[in-house]
Amino acid sequence: MLATGVVETVTETIEVLPSPLGDDPALVAGIVASVILLILLAVAIFWRSYRLPGRRFARTVGRNGDVGILMHPNPDPDAMSCALAAATVAESRDTNASIYYPGQIRHHENRALETLLESEFEIEVSFEQIDAADDITEDAVVLVDHNEARSFPNAEMIDPIAVVDHHPGDGTGQSFTDVRDEYGACATIFAEYIEELDWRVADPDEELEDREILQPGIATALVYGILSDTNKLTSGVTGAEFEAMRFLSPGIDEDILDRIANPDMDAESLEIKARAITGRTVKSSFAISDVGKVSNLDAIPQAADELRQLEGISAVVVMGERDGTIRLAGRSSDDRVHMGKVLSAVADDIPMAEAGGHARMGGGTISIEHMEGLGPSDGMTRDEMKVRLFEAMGGDI
Secondary structure, three states: OOOHHHHHHHHHHHEEEOOHHHOOHHHHHHHHHHHHHHHHHHHHHHHHHHHHHHHHHHHHOOOOEEEEEEOOOOOOOOHHHHHHHEEEEEOOOOOOEEEEOOOOOHHHHHHHHHHHHOOOOOOOOOEEEEEHHHOOOOOEEEEEEOOOOOOOOOHHHHOOOEEEEEEOOOOOOOOEEEOOOOOOOHHHHHHHHHHHOEEEEEEOOOOOOOOEEEEEEHHHHHHHHHHHHOOOOOOOOOOHHHHHHHHHHHHHHHHHHHHHHHOOOHHHHHHHHHHHHHHEEEEEOOOEEEEEEEEOOHHHHHHHHHHOOOOOEEEEEEEEEEEEEEEEEEOOOOOOOOOOHHHHHHHHOOOOOOOOOOOOOEEEEEEHHHHHOOOOOOOOHHHHHHHHHHHHHHOOO
């Protein structure tokens, strides 16, 4: 079809040439070559635009009826902002989108983000908590900020139509997969999608009419998603993050961004940070701290961030317990210590444990019963796990 169209266009061009020009073979050949070159260039530009990931994602979510957008358990700002961006793209294609998550939204910044999007930007945020895969009513599911559904009943039954993520993993979507584990944040990918769709980012004071304009609330959320996952653009950051920030900058509401990033903190989180610092065990430049039982699991990664700031400490792991499960949070600024691999190496020795992450940041969950010997293992104590963690950070396992 394309070749036929090119031939027809060239033929028509020759037919309309003035007679003297049409009788000059060299001139005709030059004109024909120029026309073909221009047509092929136009086709190449069109095809490149058609194949851009952002346009492919929009087509995918726009042709499957209603879609459910699934965040990972206990979603963070990166996942939340990506889910909002994905829903916005879907709705621009006349597709209804619902956002789901297992676990809880507990972290101070996460709760502040959800509240301020509704109260200050008047965005109808509806993050629906699920207990099992059956709670997702749509047949078409999109995964954002993770590439395999996990940690809730029947999660393995979810076969997503699309996956957008920046974490290592083998999960894929039926129609669309975009996993860039070199990126510092998944929000960076969605910022690129918005730009590839030729949307404009609205100013915070602008009256919105065109639906293909990114609302400042979502732009601000994406910016905070990038900042939170890259530790304020200091960890795991690439040039793509800076380019995304440039693109999103017209929509940033600085006052709201500050209120999201610096919400009030509850007393328990402060106490857990204090426990992590005062109860730390240090070997070389590595630190491990067991903060015991907690009610707020999100205080554990916050404590890891705080412990990592101590002078002379380059890699840390903080562990805490709730409901028979140990939660691990690791941070590293040491080029020798890939934190995701450290936690994964230790978790591999324990049945049903899950752990992993990036070079600078990692996390995991371990069943205490399985750690102590339930299942096909000899088991280990918490002190023995600390020894294993130190060995892994030192490169001995």
